[in-house]
C-alpha cells in the first residue's frame with residue numbers, strides 16, 4: 001500500500017493571458033484529510049485541481065507530495081504516485097456497465113490493456129477487486145446495469161469507484177454531487193465519508209449543508225487566493241467569510257439548491273458556528 005503523504009502547494013499561481021486565475025496559493029492537505037474547498041463560481045477551484053493533477057502547468061510556485069516536488073510531472077505520473085481526481089462533469093461511458101467500467105480502470109492501473117481477461121487467474125482477481133470496489137460504493141446490485149440506466153447519483157458514485165481503482169492516496173473530488181438531486185446527495189457523501197481513512201480527500205462542493213456535515217477542514221478560495229481556512233466551526237463563525245457569502249450580492253451562487261439563496265447560506269453558516 002502507498003504510504004500517506006501530505007500534498008501541498010507553495011505560492012502556486014497560474015495566469016491565462018492577463019488573467020491570474022490562481023494567485024500565490026499555499027494549501028496543505030494532511031494525510032487522512034476530509035477537506036472542503038469552497039468559493040464562488042469562477043474562484044479557481046477546478047483550476048486548482050487541474051494544477052494539482054498536472055492538466056495545467058503553473059506559471060508560479062510548486063506542488064509537493066510528501067518530500068517530492070511533483071510540479072514538473074505529467075498527469076499519468078502523478079496518478080501513479082496516487083494523486084487522482086474526479087471531474088465536475090460526468091465522464092462515464094454510457095453503454096458500459098459499472099462492472100466493466102471498474103474492470104477497465106483496474107486493468108489500466110495494472111497495465112493489462114485489453115488482455116485483462118488473460119490468464120484466467122488474473123481475470124478472477126480483477127473481477128474480485130472490481131466487485132469489492134462496487135460494494136464499497138453501494139453499487140454491487142447494479143454491477144451489470146448499463147451506466148445510462150443508472151440514477152445520476154449512482155453514476156457519480158461509479159466515477160468515484162473508477163478513481164479508487166487507481167489506488168489513490170490523494171483523492172480530489174470536483175463537485176461530486178453536482179447535478180445530483182438533493183434526495184441522493186446525502187447518501188453520496190455518506191459513501192465518501194466511509195472511504196478508507198488513509199485516503200486524503202479534498203472535495204469541492206457548493207451545498208453548505210454537505211460541506212459542514214462532511215468536512216473536517218474548510219479552505220475558502222476567492223479570486224484565486226485562499227481567503228481563510230479552518231474547522232467548520234471556525235469558518236462558520238468567521239465574519240469575513242460571511243461577508244463574502246452575504247455582503248456584496250456576488251456571494252455563493254451554488255448551481256444546486258438548497259443553498260441557492262444567500263440567506264440560506266448565511267443561516268447555514270450561522271448554524272455551523274453554533275453547532
Ligand SMILES: Nc1ncnc2c1ncn2[C@@H]1O[C@H](COP(=O)(O)OP(=O)(O)OP(=O)(O)O)[C@@H](O)[C@H]1O
Nearest residue numbers: 016019021039040041042043044045046047048088
Ligand atoms: N484554460 C483556461 N483558459 C482561460 N481561462 C480559464 C481557463 N481555465 C479556467 N479559466 C478561468 O479561470 C477562472 C476560474 O475557473 P474555475 O473553473 O477554476 O472556477 P471554479 O471555482 O471551479 O468555478 P465553479 O464553481 O463555477 O466550478 C474562470 O474565470 C475561468 O474562466
Ligand SMILES: [Mg+2]
Nearest residue numbers: 045046047088
Ligand atoms: Mg469548478
